[in-house]
Amino acid sequence: MSTVTPPLPYRVASVKEETTDTRSFELVPARRELPPFSPGQFAMIYAFGVGEVPVSVSALRGPHGGLVHTVRAVGATSTALYRLREGDTVGVRGPYGVGWDLTAAAGHDALVIAGGIGLAPLRPVVHAVLDRPAAHGRLGVLVGARTPADLIYREQIESWRGQATVGVIVDRPLPGWHGEVGVVTALLDRFDLLPDRTCALVCGPEVMMRRTARALIDRGVPPHRVQVSLERNMRCATGHCGHCQLGPLLLCRDGPVIAYDRAEPLLAVREL
Structure with a gap:
């Protein structure tokens, strides 16, 4: 059984408005990089001082070579992620789960x-x-x-x-x-x-x-x-x-x- 590992710091490289309550943001490693993700897997993303939520990967490679996640603001943590701006830092751990076959x-x-x-x-x-x-x-x-x-x-x-x-x-x-x-x-x-x-x-x-x-x-x-x-x-x-x-x-x-x-x-x- 897997153990819980501390999240690694990732920097927001770009943000794209999708709808009035949904944004996609690209994350690049601030230091060490997580293992590769597969389509359908998810990351646990930590908004510092607020909380952590699971978010699926919505693109394996963004414009800056990072992972892309799409978040809809529905709760305290997802709203904090929705409000991220370029240059902000979050904690990320993963990849988790079974992806698409x-x-x-x-x-x-x-x-x-x-x-x-x-x-x-x-x-x-x-x-x-x-x-x-x-x-x-x-x-x-x-x-x-x-x-x-x-x-x-x-x-x-x-x-x-x-x-x-x-x-x-x-x-x-x-x-x-x-x-x-x-x-x-x-x-x-x-x-x-x-x-x-x-x-x-x-x-x-x-x-x-x-x-x-x-x-x-x-x-x-x-x-x-x-x-x-x-x-x-x-x-x-x-x-x-x-x-x-x-x-x-x-x-x-x-x-x-x-x-x-x-x-x-x-x-x-x-x-x-």
Whole structure:
């Protein structure tokens, strides 16, 4: 079992506004560098004097060669991170958890389905597939958000359209929105789904992941080829405290990414 190591100091190299309450920031090591991260893994980021929260890596390499994390301000610590400016320092430890199984996606069509800020841990998957097109089949990126104002990475999503099947949908339109309205599963018909050669990677609110996984399975995609990223209250990130327990799993250690054939029976138990 892993031990908790002290966070290393990382400096904020750049900050990018995503929405009115969400920002991406690039971190570079102030001294020693952490081991390499994989898509889907997360770091524990410490805002000095405030607290520590788990944050997925949203890009493995930013403009200055550092890790990129995307944070939505929802609590005291995430709000402190949201307010970071270039030159500020935070503590970082990791990498933690099991990331997306891109080996399972090799030679298959990769269908990325995201709800809200769930696109953040999936963005490195899109980057990886686009960087190695010969290793994969077709790429689909389906994104849902509450409103157009809540869409993150809007410019980058547009840049993917020439290289992937891209669909964007919102729950509630705002003036000037001319796109799709509804839930993200309504976009599945946009992708010419070949069940026997599709690997789906899904991240978003839990109810969205359950409904999306069920829609994919109903279309013939095997449950073990549907990967989901689950979220629980991760505090230690090393399997010690038990706060992130989901049945027999400790998601900081055994997840957050697991295949849906393992996730489905656990998510069906309300007490978990």
